[in-house]
Amino acid sequence: MDRREFLKKAALGAAALAATGLLGHTAVAAAKEKSNTKKENVMKKIMIIDGGPRRNMNTASMLQKFAEGAQSAGGDVEVKTVRLYDLDYKGCISCLACKLKGKASNVCKFKDALTPVLEDIAGADGLALGSPNYFGEVTGQMRAFLERLAFPWLSYNDYSITAPKRMPVVLVETQNGTKERNNCNGYGTMEHCIRQALGEPEKLFAYNTYQVKNYDRYELAGFDEEAKRKYREEHWEEDLQAAFDAGRRMAEMAKGR
Numbered sequence: 242m243d244r245r246e247f248l249k250k251a252a253l254g255a256a257a258l259a260a261t262g263l264l265g266h267t268a269v270a271a272a273k274e275k276s277n278t279k280k281e282n283v284m285k286k287i288m289i290i291d292g293g294p295r296r297n298m299n300t301a302s303m304l305q306k307f308a309e310g311a312q313s314a315g316g317d318v319e320v321k322t323v324r325l326y327d328l329d330y331k332g333c334i335s336c337l338a339c340k341l342k343g344k345a346s347n348v349c350k351f352k353d354a355l356t357p358v359l360e361d362i363a364g365a366d367g368l369a370l371g372s373p374n375y376f377g378e379v380t381g382q383m384r385a386f387l388e389r390l391a392f393p394w395l396s397y398n399d400y401s402i403t404a405p406k407r408m409p410v411v412l413v414e415t416q417n418g419t420k421e422r423n424n425c426n427g428y429g430t431m432e433h434c435i436r437q438a439l440g441e442p443e444k445l446f447a448y449n450t451y452q453v454k455n456y457d458r459y460e461l462a463g464f465d466e467e468a469k470r471k472y473r474e475e476h477w478e479e480d481l482q483a484a485f486d487a488g489r490r491m492a493e494m495a496k497g498r
């Protein structure tokens with residue numbers, strides 16, 4: 242077969258393929274392969290969940306520094322902060338939709354403002370949670386969020402705890418108590434679920450926080466404001482720096498995943 246004949250046959254072959262739709266499929270397959278290669282450079286995502294009610298106080302400041310640290314690593318890392326107190330959602334309502342036969346899911350199926358957050362976390366490359374210590378635990382909002390996050394992870398068949406994806410986790414908690422004297426149970430029993438499902442969490446505690454900006458205005462005589470101010474002057478920058486460093490480390494880990 243000479244060259245002209247070959248080219249003619251090749252063109253006819255392509256036309257036949259196009260007519261059967263096969264060429265389309267080949268093109269789709271090639272595009273898919275290309276997009277799969279592209280996936281390797283896909284943005285990594287770090288989710289920060291702020292479970293405190295106050296926008297600019299201790300917990301929010303620690304998480305803000307964490308976010309800055311994560312952003313400082315540069316590269317393709319998206320850092321997203323969600324403020325739970327801005328969302329209208331419930332804790333687990335025991336619908337058991339996540340345990341339905343044939344439809345079991347390790348992401349909560351109940352639809353409300355938390356749904357996109359839980360879906361984001363399922364595909365994330367790192368997670369940071371932050372809460373003030375409320376009565377030795379986390380806030381009610383954080384607890385309700387954790388119920389929705391962790392109940393779908395738990396299998397009632399074999400009691401295994403499995404998240405859609407393992408990822409580095411940082412747990413932040415701020416509190417009035419000092420390092421030596423505190424009632425902090427951290428994230429309580431939820432910490433076990435987090436450890437099993439996502440991996441060993443790194444914990445960051447900020448102690449002896451300044452609860453209000455002006456102690457003179459409130460009935461807070463049980464606190465020695467001067468001692469608190471002194472502690473803050475000596476430790477707060479360190480606490481913020483620890484949060485920044487943890488954010489940076491997480492982003493570096495995310496980039497390497």
Ligand SMILES: Cc1cc2nc3c(=O)[nH]c(=O)nc-3n(C[C@H](O)[C@H](O)[C@H](O)COP(=O)(O)O)c2cc1C
Binds near residue numbers: 372376416
């Ligand atoms: C409802 C409530 C309960 C608290 N319970 C505790 C507690 O049990 N132990 C503690 O050390 N601090 C407790 N605190 C103090 C806060 O944990 C602390 O001031 C924290 O840093 C506040 O965080 P924020 O500035 O982000 O709101 C409580 C504060 C509130 C409002």
